[in-house]
Amino acid sequence: MRFVHETRPQRVRFGSGTAPDAVAEEVERLGAHRVMVIASPAARDAADRITAGLPLALRHHEVVMHVPTEVAARAHQAAVEARADAVVSIGGGSATGLAKAVALASGLPVVAVPTTYAGSEATAVWGTTDGSRKTTGSDPRVLPRAVVYDAELTLSLPVGMSVASGLNAVAHCVDSMWSPGSDPIDRTLAAEGIRALAEGLPLVTAGPADLRGRELALYGAYVSAVAFSSAGSGLHHRICHVLGGAYRLPHAQTHAIVLPHVLALNAPYAPEAQARMARAFDAGSALAGLDRLRRAVDAPRALGDVGLRRADVSAAAGLILPVVPPDNPAPVTRAVLERLLTAAWNGDDPA
Ligand code: NAD
Numbered sequence: 168m169r170f171v172h173e174t175r176p177q178r179v180r181f182g183s184g185t186a187p188d189a190v191a192e193e194v195e196r197l198g199a200h201r202v203m204v205i206a207s208p209a210a211r212d213a214a215d216r217i218t219a220g221l222p223l224a225l226r227h228h229e230v231v232m233h234v235p236t237e238v239a240a241r242a243h244q245a246a247v248e249a250r251a252d253a254v255v256s257i258g259g260g261s262a263t264g265l266a267k268a269v270a271l272a273s274g275l276p277v278v279a280v281p282t283t284y285a286g287s288e289a290t291a292v293w294g295t296t297d298g299s300r301k302t303t304g305s306d307p308r309v310l311p312r313a314v315v316y317d318a319e320l321t322l323s324l325p326v327g328m329s330v331a332s333g334l335n336a337v338a339h340c341v342d343s344m345w346s347p348g349s350d351p352i353d354r355t356l357a358a359e360g361i362r363a364l365a366e367g368l369p370l371v372t373a374g375p376a377d378l379r380g381r382e383l384a385l386y387g388a389y390v391s392a393v394a395f396s397s398a399g400s401g402l403h404h405r406i407c408h409v410l411g412g413a414y415r416l417p418h419a420q421t422h423a424i425v426l427p428h429v430l431a432l433n434a435p436y437a438p439e440a441q442a443r444m445a446r447a448f449d450a451g452s453a454l455a456g457l458d459r460l461r462r463a464v465d466a467p468r469a470l471g472d473v474g475l476r477r478a479d480v481s482a483a484a485g486l487i488l489p490v491v492p493p494d495n496p497a498p499v500t501r502a503v504l505e506r507l508l509t510a511a512w513n514g515d516d517p518a
Contacts, residue, residue, distance in 0.1 A: 170350035175291065175396060178313040181386065183378055186213070186280055186317035190255060191220040193278045193313040199253030203227060203246050203275075205266050207258035210282050213320045214257045217280065225249040232261045232418060233296040233411060239268035246273055253278065256311075257320075259332070260285030260418065267293040267309035279311035282321055284332040284364075284384055285419065286339055286392025288314045301412025316389060318381040326375050329384070330464045333368040334423035336388040337361060337457070338403055339395035340447075341430055344440035346401030347492050354443065356394035361447035363387030365456065369463040402499065403429040405490045406507075410475065413486055420473045423466050427457055427517035428507045436496035454518060469514030480508045 178196075180189045194202055201224035206214035208228055218226065227245055231238045246254065246269050256266035257280045264287055266277045271293050279288035291310040294303040324332070340357035343349055364387035370380025400408065406425055410416045434441040434453055441453045448456020460466075471477065484504035491499045510517065 168351065172350045172352045172397060175289070175310055175393075177289070177310060179316070179389065180313070181316040181389075183318045183382060186315050186320060187217050187220050189315045189317070190217050190278060190280060193315065194221055194253060194255065197253050197276050197278070197312060199276070201250055201252045203249060203251035203254045203269070205230065205242065205254060205256045205258070205262050205269070207262045209323070210258040210262065210320070212323070213280070213282060217255070217257060221255065224251045230258060230262045230265055233301060233415070234261070234264045234268050234294060236295050236297045239265065239272070239295050242269050243272040246275065251275060256280065257282065259283035260287040263287040263311070264294060266311070268295055270309045271306055274308055277309070277311040278313045278315065280315045280317070280320065281385075281388075283324060283328070283419070284336040284388035286336055286388050286395065289389060289392035290396040292396070296412055299413050299415070301408060303408070314389075316385050318378055318385045321381050321385060322376055322378070326372055327467075328419065329371050329375070330368065330466055331417075331419035331423045333364055333371070333384050333388070333464070334426060334461070334466055335419040336384075336391045337364050337460070338407075338422045338426045339391040340364070341426060341444065341453075342401035342403045343391070343394040343398035344444060345433060345437050345496050346395075346398045346404070347494060348397060348399040349401075350397065353394040353398040354440070356390045357398075358443055358447040360387045360391030360394060361444060361456075363390065365448050365460050368460065372464045401492055402433065402495045405492065406487050406504075409486045409490065410470070410483060413483065414475055414479060416470070416474050420467050421470070424468060424470055424473065424514075425511050427454065427461065428511045430454055430457055431517040432503070432507060433496045440496075458518070470508070470512040471514070475512060477512060480512055481505055484508055
């Protein structure tokens, strides 16, 4: 066994109903006196409660998925004009992503309060979109200094979005099993993420107000993001990155739909990872475990339903091919990608 594992410096607080006090304490620890709060409109109620205890400089609500560069520039300008000395983001990956863009431009520290299972808060990866081109990079300055997880804030996340976002977190686990930087620590965290999400997500769909299911899903989302942050993106994330950037597909739903097809492709070529995921799902195979979970939560099935045109499948395969990780377990050609995307577009049985 030989590996290099880097643990990212970040304070993480977890506790239902604790966000207002916890965020105020984290802001105080940073010594900040002029806070910029970035909150998506859907998280406005949560933002009202959390902001009440903060030394506020401004609230910013222009949050757009995949962080268009002009949206990022306006947020940075607003931070400069308000002389903000810290950023608090409240919302899903889009709100966290905008806070990261401000941090990248300004160096301001971020406290993240996630309200979905996207996991961006645990990574040093930033992303912006210019036209149809999505650019990402990694920079330690964008890693939130602290994350406050409060599952009560996720109770308002609609079931459909909870399912898609939760499967986005499962995708972090699956890719972490074989992406280029995957190490034994990542795979341990990824297996734990699968276990927690496979238990939590069906509880969320059975009873969206069930805090136990919400806590399991949020905890699972965190450990899967920590795994992914170290392991880096594998074939699955490369595919979804292109689809999200070039065709503006919704992030979480795209992950939820593509994941079983990538798992079906790679699993036969990665027997150890396959067996480990099967154990984490408590199923006969990884694919059977994912399939059982997807049925239990009524997961989205077809790329055709979320905005990809059938006519775009071939061109999309051409865009993905150059970014396929060279050490992906299964051999990947343009024809393989076209078959995979066609199956995902139709919503075919991945097996
Ligand atoms: P999102 O943040 O856009 O949220 C999806 C929808 O849910 C939005 O309409 C939002 O307003 C709503 N919402 C969020 N929280 C809610 C709540 N508690 N109650 C009700 N509604 C709520 O989407 P996402 O899937 O969380 O994040 C996707 C973005 O994050 C993408 O741009 C993706 O690229 C990025 N991302 C980045 C990383 C990274 O490491 N950099 C990791 C994961 C995702």
